[in-house]
Amino acid sequence: MNRKPITIHYPYGEMVPSERFRGRIHFEFDKCIACEVCVRVCPINLPVVDWEYKASMKKKQLKSYSIDFGVCIFCGNCVEYCPTNCLSMTEEYALSVYDRHELNFDHMALGRMPTVS
Numbered sequence: 001m002n003r004k005p006i007t008i009h010y011p012y013g014e015m016v017p018s019e020r021f022r023g024r025i026h027f028e029f030d031k032c033i034a035c036e037v038c039v040r041v042c043p044i045n046l047p048v049v050d051w052e053y054k055a056s057m058k059k060k061q062l063k064s065y066s067i068d069f070g071v072c073i074f075c076g077n078c079v080e081y082c083p084t085n086c087l088s089m090t091e092e093y094a095l096s097v098y099d100r101h102e103l104n105f106d107h108m109a110l111g112r113m114p115t116v117s
């Protein structure tokens with residue numbers, strides 16, 4: 001009787017995610033080496049890594065990177081296995097959109113800071 005309600009009036013109230021909540025993935029373009037480990041460990045090979053080989057530098061150069069959160073199951077495998085830690089899971093959970101194609105985040109959208117910290 002004296003306890004406060006547990007439910008919140010979404011979207012007017014903000015939920016506090018539990019510890020180790022797996023929300024929207026954050027990506028750091030500068031750290032990515034285009035190794036594609038994230039693609040290989042993803043159960044559905046979801047991340048799209050576009051790169052080209054730079055012969056002058058003798059290494060791959062990342063051109064673009066994207067993850068479709070309309071398909072992602074937020075298992076965290078890509079974050080776990082990325083060798084340069086350029087992926088991380090944020091606590092951002094509000095991913096509702098009117099058009100499902102808006103959930104296909106490119107590296108610019110993946111690189112913005114989470115709205116929930």
Ligand code: SF4
Pocket residue numbers: 031032033034035036037038039049081082083084085086087
């Ligand atoms: S595993 Fe990490 S470094 Fe390798 S392509 Fe994926 S995001 Fe880039």
Ligand code: SF4
Pocket residue numbers: 038041042043044045046047067071072073074075076077078079
């Ligand atoms: S969280 Fe899981 S499903 Fe989503 S991109 Fe990473 S490995 Fe794939």
